Amino acid sequence: MSETTLPAAAPGRRRSAPRGALIGQLFEGLCFAAATLLLASLGGIIVSLIIGGWPALSKFGVGFLWSSAWNPVTDVYGAAGPIVGTVITAALALILALPVAGGVAFFLTELCPAPLRRPIGTAVELLAGIPSIVYGMWGLFVFAPLFARWIQLPLMSAAKPGSLLEALTTGIPNGSGILPASIILAIMILPFMAATLRELLLTVPAAVRESAYGLGATTAEVVLSVTLPYVRQGAIGAVMLGLGRALGETMAVTFIIGNSHAFPKSLFDSGSTIASTIANEFTEATSPVHTAALISLGLVLFLITFVVLGLARLMLRQQGAKL
Amino acid sequence: MSAAKLARRRVGDIAFKVFCVLVTALALVALAAILWSLLVQGLGGLNPKVFVKETPAPGSPGGLANAIVGSIEMCLLAMVIALTVGILAGTWLAEYGGRSRYGAVVRFLNDVLLSAPSILVGLFIYELLVAPFHGFSGFAGSVALALLAVPVITRTTEDVLLLQPTTLREAGVGLGAPLSYVIRQVLWRSARGGLLTGALLAFARISGETAPLLFTALNNQFFNKPWFDLRQQTANLPVVIFNYALSAYDDWRKLAWAGALLIAATVLAVTVVARIVAQEQRRS
Amino acid sequence: MLKTLGAAVGAALGAALIAGAATQAVAAGAMSGAGATFPAPVYAKWAEAYKAQTQTTLNYQPIGSGGGIKQIEANTVDFGASDKPLKPEEQAANGLVMFPTVVGGIVPVMNLPGFKPGQLKLTGAQLADIYRGVIKKWDDPLLARTNPGVKLPNLPITVIHRSDGSGTTFLFTSFLSLQAEHWAKEVGANDSVAWPVGQGGKGNDGVAAFVKQTPGSIGYVEYIYAAQNSMTYALMQDKAGQFIAPTAASFKAAAANAKWTSAPGFYLLLLDQPGANAWPITGATFILMHAKQADAAKAKEVLSFFDWCYKNGDGDADKLFYVPLPANVKALIRKSWSKVVGPDGKPVYK
Numbered sequence: 001m002s003e004t005t006l007p008a009a010a011p012g013r014r015r016s017a018p019r020g021a022l023i024g025q026l027f028e029g030l031c032f033a034a035a036t037l038l039l040a041s042l043g044g045i046i047v048s049l050i051i052g053g054w055p056a057l058s059k060f061g062v063g064f065l066w067s068s069a070w071n072p073v074t075d076v077y078g079a080a081g082p083i084v085g086t087v088i089t090a091a092l093a094l095i096l097a098l099p100v101a102g103g104v105a106f107f108l109t110e111l112c113p114a115p116l117r118r119p120i121g122t123a124v125e126l127l128a129g130i131p132s133i134v135y136g137m138w139g140l141f142v143f144a145p146l147f148a149r150w151i152q153l154p155l156m157s158a159a160k161p162g163s164l165l166e167a168l169t170t171g172i173p174n175g176s177g178i179l180p181a182s183i184i185l186a187i188m189i190l191p192f193m194a195a196t197l198r199e200l201l202l203t204v205p206a207a208v209r210e211s212a213y214g215l216g217a218t219t220a221e222v223v224l225s226v227t228l229p230y231v232r233q234g235a236i237g238a239v240m241l242g243l244g245r246a247l248g249e250t251m252a253v254t255f256i257i258g259n260s261h262a263f264p265k266s267l268f269d270s271g272s273t274i275a276s277t278i279a280n281e282f283t284e285a286t287s288p289v290h291t292a293a294l295i296s297l298g299l300v301l302f303l304i305t306f307v308v309l310g311l312a313r314l315m316l317r318q319q320g321a322k323l
Numbered sequence: 324m325s326a327a328k329l330a331r332r333r334v335g336d337i338a339f340k341v342f343c344v345l346v347t348a349l350a351l352v353a354l355a356a357i358l359w360s361l362l363v364q365g366l367g368g369l370n371p372k373v374f375v376k377e378t379p380a381p382g383s384p385g386g387l388a389n390a391i392v393g394s395i396e397m398c399l400l401a402m403v404i405a406l407t408v409g410i411l412a413g414t415w416l417a418e419y420g421g422r423s424r425y426g427a428v429v430r431f432l433n434d435v436l437l438s439a440p441s442i443l444v445g446l447f448i449y450e451l452l453v454a455p456f457h458g459f460s461g462f463a464g465s466v467a468l469a470l471l472a473v474p475v476i477t478r479t480t481e482d483v484l485l486l487q488p489t490t491l492r493e494a495g496v497g498l499g500a501p502l503s504y505v506i507r508q509v510l511w512r513s514a515r516g517g518l519l520t521g522a523l524l525a526f527a528r529i530s531g532e533t534a535p536l537l538f539t540a541l542n543n544q545f546f547n548k549p550w551f552d553l554r555q556q557t558a559n560l561p562v563v564i565f566n567y568a569l570s571a572y573d574d575w576r577k578l579a580w581a582g583a584l585l586i587a588a589t590v591l592a593v594t595v596v597a598r599i600v601a602q603e604q605r606r607s
Numbered sequence: 608m609l610k611t612l613g614a615a616v617g618a619a620l621g622a623a624l625i626a627g628a629a630t631q632a633v634a635a636g637a638m639s640g641a642g643a644t645f646p647a648p649v650y651a652k653w654a655e656a657y658k659a660q661t662q663t664t665l666n667y668q669p670i671g672s673g674g675g676i677k678q679i680e681a682n683t684v685d686f687g688a689s690d691k692p693l694k695p696e697e698q699a700a701n702g703l704v705m706f707p708t709v710v711g712g713i714v715p716v717m718n719l720p721g722f723k724p725g726q727l728k729l730t731g732a733q734l735a736d737i738y739r740g741v742i743k744k745w746d747d748p749l750l751a752r753t754n755p756g757v758k759l760p761n762l763p764i765t766v767i768h769r770s771d772g773s774g775t776t777f778l779f780t781s782f783l784s785l786q787a788e789h790w791a792k793e794v795g796a797n798d799s800v801a802w803p804v805g806q807g808g809k810g811n812d813g814v815a816a817f818v819k820q821t822p823g824s825i826g827y828v829e830y831i832y833a834a835q836n837s838m839t840y841a842l843m844q845d846k847a848g849q850f851i852a853p854t855a856a857s858f859k860a861a862a863a864n865a866k867w868t869s870a871p872g873f874y875l876l877l878l879d880q881p882g883a884n885a886w887p888i889t890g891a892t893f894i895l896m897h898a899k900q901a902d903a904a905k906a907k908e909v910l911s912f913f914d915w916c917y918k919n920g921d922g923d924a925d926k927l928f929y930v931p932l933p934a935n936v937k938a939l940i941r942k943s944w945s946k947v948v949g950p951d952g953k954p955v956y957k
Contacts, residue, residue, distance in 0.1 A: 024503035031415030034408045035429045038477060041470055042432045045439065045447045052450075072772075073795035103346030111343055120347065122594055127354050128524060129590025130361070131531025133565055134583045136809070138360050140816050148820065172765050172806055174821040187353050192524060194350070196479065199520045203486040218332055220339035234482040237434075241478065241524075244438025250534050251565075259770030259807030270806045275440040276770075279534060280809070282442070284673035284772025284798045298443045305438045309431060380652035381927060457682045459639075537670060541641065544651055545664045548637065556639055556666055566669055569812035571831040572648065 046302060053296035055288055064296060070261035070277075072285070077293035079300050081261040085178070085271035086304065088264065089253065090246040092182035093189060097242060100186070101193035106223050108194075109201040121198060128191035136255035139184040144175030144256060147183075152268060171268025172258075179267040181257040185249060189242035196238035200231040236312060247305060250279035274301045358587070365584025368577030373585075377545050378563055381572035387582050389546040389558040393461060394586075396551065397540060397559060398530055400465040405472035405525060410511075410518065412473070413480025418506055421481065430481070436474040444470050445535030453539055461547070461557030464540025471532060472525035479521025483514040519597055527590050531583075533561040542566070560586055637664040638909050642675020642688030643774050644810075645829060646709055646892040650688070652923045653916045665912050672774040673798060679703065679895045685909050687895040690774025691798060695872035704898045704947055706873050706940045707891040708913070710862040710930040713779055714853045714888070716838040717825040718818050719745065719760065723839065725852050728753045730844040731786025731879070731887065737825060738766055738783060739790060740804035745823060753844075762823035767814050769827075770807025772799040778890040779827050782878045827888075830858070831928045843888065846881045853886055858930045861889035867936045873943070891932075896947055903949025910944050910956040917941075 050057075056077060057064065067078025108121050152173050159166035171177050204227045212226045228235065258270025259280060272280075274297045285291045372386040379385020412429070420426040445467050452463040487510050495505030511518065536542070542562040547555045560582045568579035640650070647669035654665045670678070672689035679687030680701055688708075698705050715734060719727065730753060736742045742749055746759040769776045777798040784791035794800050808814035811832040818826040818838065830853055833840050842850040851857050864882040865875055877889040894913065900906035917940070921931040932940075944956045 020501045020504065024501040027503035027507070028415070028419055031411045031419055034411035035415040035420070035426075037408055038412050038436070038473060039429050039432055041447075041473075042436050042439075044451070045436075045443060048447050048450050049443070052446075069801075071801035072799045073797045073801065099342075100346040100350055103343040104350050106339075107343040107347040111340055112347075118598065120351065122591070122598070123354055124350055125523065125527070125594055126587065126591050127350070127357070129527040129530060129594070130357060130587045131533070131561055131564060131583050133531070133533055133561070133568060134357070134361060134587075137568055138357050140809075140813065142356070142360050145820055172821060174765075174817060174824075176806065176817065187357075190350055190353075191527075195520060195524060196482070199479075199517050200482065200486070203483065203517070205488070218336035218339075220336040221332070223339070231486070234486065237478055237482050240434050241437060241475070244434070245528075247438045248440035248443075250440055250442050254770065254809045255813060259809070260805075261801070275442065278440065278442050280771040280807075281799050282446075283537070283671035286673045286676050286798075295446070298440065298446075301438075301440060301443075302435060305435045309434050380655045381648045383652070383655055453683060454681050459683060541639075541670070542668050543637075543666045544654055544668075545637070545658065545666060548664075555637065556668070562668075566644075566647070569810040570648065571811070571829075571835040573835075 046299070049295055049299045049302070053292050053299050056292035056296045057299075059289060060293075064293075065300065068261070068263060072281070072287070072290050075287055075289045077289070077296075079274070079293075079297055081263055082272050082274045082277045082297060083300060083304070084263055085257070086247060086273040086275070086301065088178060088271070089182045089185060089257070089273055090243060092179065093185035093246040094239070094243055096183060096186035097190045097193060097246075098239065101190050101197055101238075101242070104190075104194040105197035105201055108198050109227075110219050110223060121195070124191050125195050126191070127187065128195070132188065132249060132251040135184055135188055135252035139180065139252060139256040140176075143184065144180060146175070147180050148173050148175035156268075167265075168267045170266045172270070173268075176256050176258045176270065177266075177268040178257065178264045178271045181253050181271075181273075184252050184256060185246045188249060188252060189245045192245055193238050193242040196241055197231075197235060200234040200238065201227055204230050240309065240312065243308065244305070247301065247308075248275050249273075250275040254279055274298070274304075361580065361584050361587060364577075364580035366581075368579075368581030369584065373578070373581055378558065378578070379574070381570070381575055385578070387560065387563060387578060387585070389543060389550075390560045390563045390582065391585065392546070392550060393540070393543065393558040394530075394560045396553060397461050397465045397468060397536075397557065398526070400462075400553070401468035401472060401529060402522070402526060404465065404469035405476055406522060408469070409473045409476025409521070409525070410480050413477040413521075414484060414506060414511075416477070416481040417484035418502070418510070421485075433474045433477050436470075437478065439471075440534070441471055441532050442534035442538075445538035448535065449538040458554075459539060459541040459556045461540045461553035461555065461559075464536050464557060464559065465553065467535040467539045468529040468532060471535060472529050475525040475528055476521045479524065480514075480518060483517025483521070484510055486517075487514055523590075523594050523597060526593060530590055531561055531586050533565045536562050537565075637666055638686075638905065638912065639666045639668075639684045640675075640686040640688060640894075640909075641668045641670045641678050641684045642895070643672040643690045643892050644669035645690050645711060645774055646688060646929070649709060649920070649924050649927050649929050652927065653912075653920045656919070656923065657912055657915055661915075663908065663912070665909075671772065672777070673772055676895065679897070682897070685896075685905060688892065689895060690890060690892045691777045692874045692876070692891075692893050693872075693895065694874050698872050698874075698895075702898050703895050704872075704943065705893050705895050706913075706943055707867075707875075707893050707932060707936070708916070709924050710858060710877065710889060710891045710932065711928070712830045712853050712858040712861070712886045712889045713775055713782075713827055714830050714833040715825060715827050715841045715843070716815070716818055716833050717841065718820075718822050719762070719839060720822055721760075724837075725840065725842050726757065727839075727841045728844070728850045729841045731782060734843075735783040735787030735790040737764055738768070738803070738805070739787075739793065740766070741789075753850075760823070765821045765824035766802070766805030767817045767821070767824050767826035768802050768805050768807055769799075769811075769814060770809050773810075774798060774890075774892070775811065775827070775829060776800070778876070778878070778888060781876055782888045785878055834928065843886065845885055845887050846879050847883065849884075851884050851886060855925070855928060855930065857884050857886035858889050861885040861887075862891070862930050863933060865891075865936075867939060873940070898946055898948065900947060900949050900955055903951070903953075903955045906947055906949065907955040910947065914941065914956075 068080040254276040260270035264271035376386035448467040541556040543558040567575035650667040675687035781796040784796045808817040811828045814826040861880040879887045917937045945954045
């Protein structure tokens with residue numbers, strides 16, 4: 001293949017101009033091909049989802065999106081329960097993880113004593129390397145009992161009947177449900193966001209930061225008004241990395257969310273997410289409509305991602321216009 | 324007035340610093356708690372047999388050797404594919420076509436791909452490489468893992484390349500070097516740390532993935548014959564962990580935790596080694 | 608850097624090409640099966656012993672009963688396995704042959720502080736009412752009826768079920784449908800159902816964990832999980848009206864009375880079997896193979912493996928809390944293998 005000859009030829013010190021141009025074109029073509037391959041694989045996934053999900057989509061129509069029925073016996077399915085569960089858990093996880101990830105990244109770049117920087121940074125990255133099933137098992141066997149005992153039960157007994165707190169905290173007091181699942185998700189996405197944010201902050205030219213300090217700015221001001229805006233574009237990418245993981249995580253969530261297809265009524269109520277529903281039922285689904293409904297759920301998840309990312313883009317553009 | 328403002332700024336600064344320290348401590352506590360469980364449970368199952376014996380039936384002596392070998396093979400192949408595609412695609416977005424309409428579409432879809440649940444990626448590869456050929460294979464598993472790793476690498480590659488100062492490019496091109504040469508020799512080199520982070524994140528992301536492998540590589544109770552032949556159902560740590568962790572047998576559960584510990588330790592080791600290597604290179 | 612990249616590109620393309628081209632050639636090699644998780648430990652044990660004796664490897668992977676059915680239909684494995692039997696007409700429609708291997712039991716477990724295993728007695732109808740959310744508290748008069756003299760706590764009942772589709776759930780809900788008309792009408796039997804109440808745990812282990820962490824909860828698990836976790840189980844009412852304990856003996860009793868001879872295609876649920884001490888929630892697990900085999904030698908290998916297991920595997924099955932099939936049933940199964948034919952139309956076995 002011609003591609004394989006390219007790198008061997010490239011590092012020569014004396015390159016004749018036409019050959020250099022050819023290599024340049026080849027290289028650009030190669031990069032373009034890689035980008036297109038990316039496009040094609042996502043296209044392939046979506047096409048295969050549409051084909052696979054068609055029996056359910058054609059049977060239930062758009063009503064699939066807001067029906068909360070989910071009955072494998074009568075073969076009637078609606079995606080509303082898992083959609084709501086997915087959005088709530090991902091949003092909660094992001095809300096919980098983002099400040100922590102930011103704090104960790106700022107700490108590592110601005111405050112941390114130099115000898116500790118590497119170990120702490122590596123430790124946080126290590127969180128990303130723990131298999132998700134370990135998070136699930138840790139969540140179920142270690143976190144859930146502690147959470148039930150020290151957070152859930154005190155909150156439930158502190159809640160006055162009829163109060164908002166009571167409405168938010170009703171549920172089975174065994175440390176499972178929407179909020180515990182969100183917390184586990186937050187821990188899982190934290191290292192992704194923290195590591196990318198730190199890497200971004202490190203790329204801010206020293207001159208920029210130092211001139212801000214030189215003007216008498218405090219650390220908080222430097223971080224919040226100078227370095228963070230400097231890497232804003234990339235920071236959105238870091239958030240997307242985390243959000244993506246939160247939306248698509250299966251194994252860990254399944255263990256602890258309680259897996260009910262109804263709308264969750266409180267923070268401690270059982271719920272389900274799209275990914276967890278697919279993981280739970282796909283291997284066992286033998287009815288064609290059930291399988292198709294699960295694949296359609298996957299399609300809906302892509303739809304959600306499209307919307308979320310689209311909104312993020314829009315927000316970014318407006319912000320850019322103001323600046 | 325100005326003194327009050329100064330005091331307010333100072334308080335804000337202290338609050339900010341305290342917050343940063345506290346959340347870092349929180350993250351480290353979470354890590355410590357999970358690692359503690361992992362160590363306590365995993366060390367109990369770790370012994371030399373784990374590295375030399377095949378996965379056993381309940382009650383038989385055995386280890387994880389076939390799963391370790393299979394996982395290494397599949398992850399390596401996946402990373403080779405993903406690094407090639409991801410770095411090139413990210414470079415195209417940052418240096419060539421990123422501002423075009425097509426570039427915007429690619430970038431957008433890459434972000435979508437980032438959040439594709441791994442189980443759907445597995446299903447896609449199942450339809451593409453397993454069902455048509457009537458057989459699960461380690462090769463299909465590698466492709467599924469690669470597909471999960473590519474968007475991470477593409478995203479980080481583009482981000483770090485865009486953050487390289489324009490002066491670098493101008494200087495290179497000004498010296499008469501073609502852009503492609505500048506990208507490869509100057510930009511990639513100066514962005515090495517970021518590229519490495521992307522690769523490590525991608526590796527961390529795929530090293531413990533169960534769902535995509537369930538539909539592609541499946542798993543194998545024994546070694547492949549020959550051991551490097553990825554055309555067969557291939558043993559791998561995540562699926563073994565998944566199968567054993569929720570079983571009723573103590574020896575299986577111990578192996579599952581030992582396997583999980585091995586994955587985490589590998590990610591740690593790879594991260595540390597890569598960072599040291601990167602720093603050595605930067606120095607020379 | 609460039610050289611490494613060049614090598615990487617080369618390696619990737621090379622590997623992709625070789626592997627891609629070769630994937631089409633794959634066929635020969637070790638036997639493979641996939642499906643139900645319930646019998647996976649005993650199949651692994653048999654495969655290990657078989658390999659030690661014959662050097663032939665058989666790789667069985669637990670992906671769930673539904674997965675087993677789907678994968679054998681897609682022809683990605685040599686045999687599928689399922690806890691949910693296919694009806695004779697379903698077998699015929701997909702050109703499949705089905706036969707049972709071992710039998711096991713499902714046990715209702717609960718978390719009732721102060722209660723000993725077997726202290727609570729339940730009927731199938733009561734169990735159905737609990738899972739329908741009709742019986743909400745443990746001191747409900749309906750439960751007191753079968754438990755005279757037992758002080759039932761004033762605790763709300765938390766229902767725990769499987770979240771993942773499962774053959775265990777299929778058997779359990781089939782049993783509830785059999786015992787309670789309401790359940791059959793409103794919920795039905797399947798490997799996953801629309802549960803009226805309760806919380807879903809992942810796998811047997813997930814259910815056991817939720818039950819252990821929630822006072823007043825009830826769940827259902829495969830026998831081994833109840834035994835290994837020493838959980839509080841309930842005595843269940845058998846067909847004759849007696850309350851019996853889940854033990855290897857009571858599963859065996861249920862299997863012994865099963866009328867396999869009058870079950871075409873071995874389609875048989877072992878629920879609520881007649882006979883003394885027959886545990887009412889018992890089920891067999893099944894193997895699925897294509898009736899028409901493209902590779903006669905491979906099919907013969909698979910059948911030889913199961914023949915070997917029927918001859919030599921009972922001890923291992925016992926040790927892992929499975930109930931082996933009676934000898935006459937095994938003979939019947941071997942006879943049924945004449946339906947598995949090669950491309951030439953001749954039976955591959957014997």
